[in-house]
Amino acid sequence: MTALEPFGARLRRAMDTRGPLCVGIDPHASLLTDWGLADDVAGLERFSRTVVAAVADRVAVLKPQSAFFERFGSRGIAVLERTVEEARAAGALVVMDAKRGDIGSTMAGYAETFLHPDSPLFSDALTVSPYLGYGSLAPAVELARRGGTGLFVLALTSNPEGGEVQRAVRADGRDVGATMLAHLAAENAGEEPLGSFGAVVGATLGDLSSYDLAINGPLLAPGVGAQGATAADLPTVFGSAVRAVVPNVSRGVLRHGPDAGALRAAADRFTEEIRAVLATV
Numbered sequence: 001m002t003a004l005e006p007f008g009a010r011l012r013r014a015m016d017t018r019g020p021l022c023v024g025i026d027p028h029a030s031l032l033t034d035w036g037l038a039d040d041v042a043g044l045e046r047f048s049r050t051v052v053a054a055v056a057d058r059v060a061v062l063k064p065q066s067a068f069f070e071r072f073g074s075r076g077i078a079v080l081e082r083t084v085e086e087a088r089a090a091g092a093l094v095v096m097d098a099k100r101g102d103i104g105s106t107m108a109g110y111a112e113t114f115l116h117p118d119s120p121l122f123s124d125a126l127t128v129s130p131y132l133g134y135g136s137l138a139p140a141v142e143l144a145r146r147g148g149t150g151l152f153v154l155a156l157t158s159n160p161e162g163g164e165v166q167r168a169v170r171a172d173g174r175d176v177g178a179t180m181l182a183h184l185a186a187e188n189a190g191e192e193p194l195g196s197f198g199a200v201v202g203a204t205l206g207d208l209s210s211y212d213l214a215i216n217g218p219l220l221a222p223g224v225g226a227q228g229a230t231a232a233d234l235p236t237v238f239g240s241a242v243r244a245v246v247p248n249v250s251r252g253v254l255r256h257g258p259d260a261g262a263l264r265a266a267a268d269r270f271t272e273e274i275r276a277v278l279a280t281v
């Protein structure tokens with residue numbers, strides 16, 4: 001298997017040159033309608049291609065939301081395959097948002113699907129759920145290390161319901177989210193300039209100073225835009241870890257389509273806002 005340069009190094013470089021924004025490709029049925037497209041496979045393909053053509057040459061990361069492609073069955077998956085390929089060819093890193101997680105032996109299958117270079121869905125990184133136990137992710141960690149890809153592990157999610165699991169306090173006094181962060185810090189120990197094993201930490205969560213976010217890996221931060229967080233919130237939420245943050249905006253950019261220029265301008269505005277905030281910390 002040919003290994004790429006480690007994902008963390010590729011991501012750090014992309015963040016430094018393009019800015020850290022991740023644009024989510026979330027083809028909600030309502031957005032297809034707003035764009036004047038049919039809620040079918042042709043609409044899905046037009047939507048995804050438009051987003052890729054508009055922003056893949058300027059943002060660090062594109063994050064297709066697999067759910068909205070899976071909705072159309074095998075033909076939707078075929079569109080997802082082309083979307084990933086075109087986004088990577090245009091120079092963006094692709095984080096596949098499929099939030100997979102299963103017992104270890106099945107997890108190996110998911111890892112092969114998204115992180116093996118011979119797979120048609122090969123992506124630079126994958127979102128994964130550790131709620132069958134962090135150790136169940138081992139096959140994905142191992143394949144990512146071998147191939148130079150990465151993972152984003154759900155630690156403290158942006159949705160209000162996440163707390164009932166992630167803030168549950170364990171017998172050792174640490175909560176579950178903090179435990180996931182500690183696993184990731186161990187995974188990334190000694191990696192330079194940045195490890196490849198990131199955490200998902202919502203930008204909507206307010207002050208997180210009680211958590212040790214210094215995992216030496218990227219922090220994917222959904223919640224900016226439609227879920228109410230702004231670029232200005234990032235230093236409050238992430239403190240000194242803010243330089244490792246990859247803020248995700250999906251609907252906040254996508255609602256400006258279908259005009260490619262308007263999509264591009266929206267992404268550029270978020271990038272500028274984030275850069276301006278980073279310049280003050």
Ligand SMILES: O=C(O)c1cc(=O)[nH]c(=O)n1[C@@H]1O[C@H](COP(=O)(O)O)[C@@H](O)[C@H]1O
Nearest residue numbers: 065127157158159200222226227249250251
């Ligand atoms: O893993 C994610 O990307 C994710 C984690 C999380 O905690 N919250 C969250 O919103 N997301 C995803 O990020 C995207 C947010 O979309 P917008 O709210 O439209 O910007 C969706 O694709 C969500 O599934």
